[in-house]
Structures are given as C-alpha cells and as structure tokens.
Amino acid sequence: xxxxxxxxxxxxxxxxxxxxxxxxxxxxxxxxxxxxxxxxxxxxxxxxxxxxxxxxxxxxxxxxxxxxxxxxxxxxxxxxxxxxxxxxxxxxxxxxxxxxxxxxxxxxxxxxxxxxxxxxxxxxxxxxxxxxxxxxxxxxxxxxxxxxxxxxxxxxxxxxxxxxxxxxxxxxxxxxxxxxxxxxxxxxxxxxxxxxxxxxxxxxxxxxxxxxxxxxxxxxxxxxxxxxxxxxxxxxxxxxxxxxxxxxx
Amino acid sequence: xxxxxxxxxxxxxxxxxxxxxxxxxxxxxxxxxxxxxxxxxxxxxxxxxxxxxxxxxxxxxxxxxxxxxxxxxxxxxxxxxxxxxxxxxxxxxxxxxxxxxxx
Numbered sequence: 241x242x243x244x245x246x247x248x249x250x251x252x253x254x255x256x257x258x259x260x261x262x263x264x265x266x267x268x269x270x271x272x273x274x275x276x277x278x279x280x281x282x283x284x285x286x287x288x289x290x291x292x293x294x295x296x297x298x299x300x301x302x303x304x305x306x307x308x309x310x311x312x313x314x315x316x317x318x319x320x321x322x323x324x325x326x327x328x329x330x331x332x333x334x335x336x337x338x339x340x341x342x343x344x345x346x347x348x349x350x351x352x353x354x355x356x357x358x359x360x361x362x363x364x365x366x367x368x369x370x371x372x373x374x375x376x377x378x379x380x381x382x383x384x385x386x387x388x389x390x391x392x393x394x395x396x397x398x399x400x401x402x403x404x405x406x407x408x409x410x411x412x413x414x415x416x417x418x419x420x421x422x423x424x425x426x427x428x429x430x431x432x433x434x435x436x437x438x439x440x441x442x443x444x445x446x447x448x449x450x451x452x453x454x455x456x457x458x459x460x461x462x463x464x465x466x467x468x469x470x471x472x473x474x475x476x477x478x479x480x481x482x483x484x485x486x487x488x489x
Numbered sequence: 490x491x492x493x494x495x496x497x498x499x500x501x502x503x504x505x506x507x508x509x510x511x512x513x514x515x516x517x518x519x520x521x522x523x524x525x526x527x528x529x530x531x532x533x534x535x536x537x538x539x540x541x542x543x544x545x546x547x548x549x550x551x552x553x554x555x556x557x558x559x560x561x562x563x564x565x566x567x568x569x570x571x572x573x574x575x576x577x578x579x580x581x582x583x584x585x586x587x588x589x590x591x592x
Binding site: 263266270272274275278329330333391393394395396397398401402403404405407408411412415464465466467 | 523524525526527529534535538539542543580582583585586587588589590591
C-alpha cells in the first residue's frame with residue numbers, strides 16, 4: 241500500500257493546480273484581490289504536493305537537501321496569501337486579525353529560516369522548528385474553518401430573507417469543511433513526524449490519514465469551485481423545499 | 490460608508506417611530522443581527538428588506554403605534570438621502586463567495 245501513497249497527494253496537487261488556473265482566470269476578468277490570493281495559495285500548494293511526491297513517483301530516494309528546502313518554502317509561501325485571503329474576506333475591520341496574520345507569518349518565517357539554516361528538511365517531532373512551522377500553517381486552516389462556519393450561520397439567516405443565495409450558503413459550509421480537513425491533514429503531518437522520529441518509516445495509518453484528508457479536501461473544493469449542474473440543482477431544490485412551507489404559512 | 494448608512498437609518502427610524510437615539514440604534518442593531526447582517530457592510534437593498542420584513546415586528550414589540558408606516562417613512566427618508574450620495578458598498582463575503590463558484 242505504501243508504494244501507492246503518493247497517488248492521493250498527486251491527485252490533490254492536480255486539483256489544486258486546476259483550481260488555481262480557474263481562480264487566476266477569474267482574477268483576470270474581475271481584477272479583484274480575493275481570487276488572486278486564493279489562486280496563489282492553491283498554485284503554491286499544488287506545486288508543493290507535486291514536488292514533494294516526485295521522488296515516490298519516479299522511485300528515487302529523496303530530493304537533494306536544497307531542493308527539499310526549496311519545496312518546503314513553496315508551501316510556506318503559499319500560506320501567506322491564504323492568511324491574507326481569510327483576513328481580507330472575513331475580518332478586514334478587525335485589528336486582532338492583523339495580529340494573527342502577523343504571528344502566523346512570523347512562525348512560518350522562523351520555522352522556514354531555521355530549516356534552511358539546518359541545511360535539510362527534518363520532519364521529526366524532536367525538531368522544535370518543525371513544530372513552530374506546523375503551528376504557523378495549521379492555524380490558518382483552523383481559522384478558515386471557524387470563519388466560514390460563522391459566515392454560513394449569518395448567510396443562512398440572510399437566505400431566509402432572500403438576501404443570500406443557497407449556493408453561497410453551501411459554499412461557506414464547503415470551505416469550512418475544507419479548513420477542517422486541512423486541520424486533519426496537518427494532524428496527520430504530526431503522525432508522519434512521529435513515524436519518522438520513531439521508526440524512520442511512514443506507517444499505514446499515516447498514509448491513510450494523509451490520503452483520506454486530501455481526497456476529502458479535493459471533493460469539497462470541487463463542489464465549491466466547480467459545482468456540477470446536478471449539485472447546483474440539488475442545493476437550489478432543497479432550499480426551495482425549505483422555504484415553501486414558510487411562504488405558505 | 491456603510492457604517493454611515495447605519496447611522497442615517499437609525500436616525501430616521503428614531504424620527505419616524507418617536508424612539509430616542511439609543512433605542513432606535515439598539516432596535517436596528519437587533520433587526521440586523523436577526524437578519525444576519527453587519528452594520529459595517531450594510532447596503533440599501535439589505536436595509537430595505539429589513540425595514541419591510543423584520544422591523545415592523547421589532548417596533549410593534551416596543552409599543553410603537555403604526556410600525557409599518559414608521560418603517561416606510563424611515564426607509565423613504567434613507568432612500569432620498571441615498572439618492573444624493575454616491576454609496577460604495579464594500580465587497581461582502583457573500584459577493585466574493587458568489588464569484589468564486591462562478592454564479
């Protein structure tokens with residue numbers, strides 16, 4: 241099973257890159273910042289997963305240390321636009337959100353710089369800079385989950401008054417789920433780090449955790465950014481059914 | 490700009506319903522909360538919906554006589570002011586999320 245562990249991250253990589261192309265195209269048409277920030281996040285995440293899994297795909301041991309560090313920086317850099325996206329969409333007026341972005345950025349920079357200074361990627365739990373970096377990239381995922389859930393709560397109320405669309409309400413839920421699955425993916429990073437610290441090999445549990453959370457993340461993003469017609473109809477139909485008794489009453 | 494819209498709406502609501510400034514602002518805030526709206530990112534169509542669908546009940550609960558007429562008067566005054574001002578609504582999360590999915 242381990243030899244196929246790269247398949248789900250590669251699928252995730254492909255989907256993230258597709259989503260980023262779609263969002264870059266949207267930004268080209270609208271010239272708005274949120275789509276650009278999200279496009280950058282998905283592009284860099286997609287490139288990270290691709291780079292990270294190329295050794296498994298082409299069956300060589302590992303990248304030279306400097307390439308490994310560069311790939312790690314690609315992911316770290318991708319988290320910055322994600323942080324700015326969450327802040328600018330949900331908390332543009334709140335000073336504390338700016339501080340949170342600042343703290344996460346510092347953690348990512350500190351972790352990344354110490355990793356670079358060490359000269360190789362060390363995912364073990366005994367490496368405190370891995371933990372610093374981990375907190376830096378896990379916090380935005382949890383933040384996205386929380387903000388999208390709050391936004392969904394408000395949007396549900398607006399939808400009852402006809403001020404928000406059912407698809408938009410559902411999209412908040414999907415992005416909250418994406419944030420939640422990404423938190424689980426980050427927790428599976430700790431499981432990987434534990435494996436590497438203790439046995440120098442990745443366990444089946446870690447592989448299943450990583451693969452499962454990535455598949456789930458891709459599924460919700462697909463419904464959020466490229467919703468198929470049947471899904472749109474289902475969401476609209478469900479909303480119409482809910483509002484019908486209220487209108488009759 | 491949207492916060493100014495809230496201020497104007499609360500002021501007009503106070504005038505039309507004979508409530509004092511604090512009571513009018515509090516009532517409007519409650520109605521906005523009930524509608525899932527943010528006072529800082531309020532738009533005219535959202536305000537109109539609140540004044541039509543939620544505010545009459547809020548005013549009735551506060552003992553205002555003829556709440557529907559009070560809401561109508563207040564909203565008409567807000568719209569008259571709005572027509573003289575260039576309102577620029579900030580990009581709301583709803584608008585952004587609508588664009589992201591292509592609908």
